[in-house]
Amino acid sequence: QSVLTQPPSVSGAPGQRVTISCTGSSSNIGASYDVHWYQQLPGRAPKLLIYGNNNRPSGVPDRFSGSKSGTSASLAITGLQAEDEADYYCQSYDTSLSGWVFGGGTKLTVL
Amino acid sequence: HVHLQESGPGLVKPSETLSLTCTVSGGSISRFSWSWIRQPPGTGLEWIGNMSRSGRTNYNPSLKSRVTISADTSKNQVSLRLSSVTAADTAVYYCARDTLVQGISGVWFDPWGQGTLVTVSS
Numbered sequence: 225q226s227v228l229t230q231p232p233s234v235s236g237a238p239g240q241r242v243t244i245s246c247t248g249s250s251s252n253i254g255a256s257y258d259v260h261w262y263q264q265l266p267g268r269a270p271k272l273l274i275y276g277n278n279n280r281p282s283g284v285p286d287r288f289s290g291s292k293s294g295t296s297a298s299l300a301i302t303g304l305q306a307e308d309e310a311d312y313y314c315q316s317y318d319t320s321l322s323g324w325v326f327g328g329g330t331k332l333t334v335l
Numbered sequence: 336h337v338h339l340q341e342s343g344p345g346l347v348k349p350s351e352t353l354s355l356t357c358t359v360s361g362g363s364i365s366r367f368s369w370s371w372i373r374q375p376p377g378t379g380l381e382w383i384g385n386m387s388r389s390g391r392t393n394y395n396p397s398l399k400s401r402v403t404i405s406a407d408t409s410k411n412q413v414s415l416r417l418s419s420v421t422a423a424d425t426a427v428y429y430c431a432r433d434t435l436v437q438g439i440s441g442v443w444f445d446p447w448g449q450g451t452l453v454t455v456s457s
Binding site: 226256257258260262268269270271272275276279281313315316317321322323324325326327328329 | 370378379380381382384385393394395396429434436438439440441442443444445446447448449450
């Protein structure tokens with residue numbers, strides 16, 4: 225059971241917009257800790273996608289965006305492409321555990 | 336450009352100690368904090384622990400009694416030891432750099448090594 229809760233799967237057709245939620249609590253996201261997102265392509269290591277809730281590292285397309293409100297965060301992907309098919313993970317800090325925590329991951333399928 | 340490479344035995348017997356090394360190139364390990372993260376087959380990511388620039392360590396409470404993270408600055412390497420392993424410790428183990436920026440609360444992991452699969456089996 226992950227500290228941060230994500231839907232196990234989402235799907236969308238090419239060109240569509242999808243969102244992935246990340247729900248935490250008052251000991252992590254709600255404690256004003258920022259949320260970061262990673263993309264993990266099949267058989268590859270995770271790659272940083274969004275840091276500090278809504279910042280994209282150099283090289284990440286602006287089709288990817290993040291937001292945070294209260295005890296939750298969201299990752300949005302617009303103009304869905306086949307290459308976006310991957311697992312996506314959110315990450316933050318938890319004061320109760322005194323450590324970094326991840327969501328359980330969401331598998332994105334491009335139909 | 337910083338590059339991380341994990342190495343170590345791919346097979347460890349139950350009750351023994353798992354030992355992995357992360358070799359960092361393109362930058363000194365003394366300038367940053369470094370984490371170990373694992374991913375059991377078909378499941379999600381779990382932060383194991385980290386070592387700060389000052390050498391201070393922090394561990395996941397669920398693994399704290401079995402984990403040791405250390406650094407060898409002469410070799411630019413960060414190491415992980417996990418004792419008394421069981422089949423539940425079978426996972427891909429990643430090392431990653433802890434990154435933080437003023438104005439953003441918390442740390443994120445970038446870059447990551449490619450990971451190394453460790454199987455616990457007799």
